[in-house]
Amino acid sequence: MSLSVEGVTKRFGAECAVENLSFTARSGEPFALLGSNGAGKTTTIRMILGLYPVDQGHIRWNGERLTRKRVKIGYLPEERGLYPKSTVIEQLTYFGVLRDMSARAAVTSAESLLERLQMIEHKGKRVEELSKGNQQKIQLAATLINDPDLIILDEPFSGLDPLNAEMLRDVVTHYAKKGRVILFSSHQMDSVENLCRDMVILRQGKTMVRGTIRDVKKAYGRTRLLVTAEEDVVTRLRVDGVVSIEQAANGIHLTLTDEAVALRVFKILADHNVFVSRFELQEPTLREIFIEKVGGGT
Numbered sequence: 001m002s003l004s005v006e007g008v009t010k011r012f013g014a015e016c017a018v019e020n021l022s023f024t025a026r027s028g029e030p031f032a033l034l035g036s037n038g039a040g041k042t043t044t045i046r047m048i049l050g051l052y053p054v055d056q057g058h059i060r061w062n063g064e065r066l067t068r069k070r071v072k073i074g075y076l077p078e079e080r081g082l083y084p085k086s087t088v089i090e091q092l093t094y095f096g097v098l099r100d101m102s103a104r105a106a107v108t109s110a111e112s113l114l115e116r117l118q119m120i121e122h123k124g125k126r127v128e129e130l131s132k133g134n135q136q137k138i139q140l141a142a143t144l145i146n147d148p149d150l151i152i153l154d155e156p157f158s159g160l161d162p163l164n165a166e167m168l169r170d171v172v173t174h175y176a177k178k179g180r181v182i183l184f185s186s187h188q189m190d191s192v193e194n195l196c197r198d199m200v201i202l203r204q205g206k207t208m209v210r211g212t213i214r215d216v217k218k219a220y221g222r223t224r225l226l227v228t229a230e231e232d233v234v235t236r237l238r239v240d241g242v243v244s245i246e247q248a249a250n251g252i253h254l255t256l257t258d259e260a261v262a263l264r265v266f267k268i269l270a271d272h273n274v275f276v277s278r279f280e281l282q283e284p285t286l287r288e289i290f291i292e293k294v295g296g297g298t
Contacts, residue, residue: 001027017043029266030182033204084128099146113141153184189287208293224282225254229274254256
């Protein structure tokens with residue numbers, strides 16, 4: 001199974017919210033849609049859900065136009081919505097019936113999900129009696145109640161403590177192994193890095209970075225040298241392509257734009273009989289790439 005967004009554009013009057021966006025989310029490989037507020041993530045999700053019409057381009061499921069009749073979709077919105085006076089089991093049964101399940105099938109699915117989320121003992125409680133984190137888990141169960149083919153999670157880690165966040169990662173991994181297509185947006189870069197294979201970073205509707213996380217991190221890698229030298233060598237190393245020079249207890253750390261700059265640095269070091277103790281390619285974190293391309297925090 002696959003979800004393909006092909007050259008999609010969405011305008012609101014003169015403003016272009018999403019411009020020529022393309023990506024493919026595949027079965028079993030969670031896909032990350034990243035960007036700061038106003039980047040176009042929510043607009044993209046709403047087009048996938050059919051809530052906004054596409055002005056240009058196509059959204060396809062297995063090569064055909066995506067419709068709710070063709071694919072079961074589970075959606076966890078950033079703005080949560082539960083009925084506070086209903087019990088947990090009533091709530092989940094209701095959402096299941098809304099998705100064309102029988103009441104009996106919905107109850108069976110709800111109890112299975114509550115077991116997985118370690119919430120079965122709360123099934124008779126009203127939603128308003130639960131902590132924020134547990135309400136989050138009920139919202140997730142409602143998203144998964146009909147065993148959807150396409151799972152869309154918008155900021156799923158919001159409000160979760162580390163233990164529950166780890167449980168959510170396990171749930172996402174479980175559904176990925178079941179072959180589901182999973183698309184999620186999150187500001188929790190560590191979680192994205194650990195869960196997803198492919199990603200796209202948006203800024204003001206435009207695609208800034210796209211590809212597998214491994215390839216993106218490799219492309220934005222920095223060559224880092226650790227050298228032992230006298231302090232007076234530092235000034236000689238301030239050449240084009242040297243991003244930073246840091247004096248540390250174990251030597252001088254040099255960060256270079258690419259490996260080609262290393263040849264120039266090595267010549268300078270050789271001319272001064274400086275011993276290079278280590279040479280390595282340092283892989284940036286996804287957070288560092290995000291900040292570099294978007295120009296702000298998460």
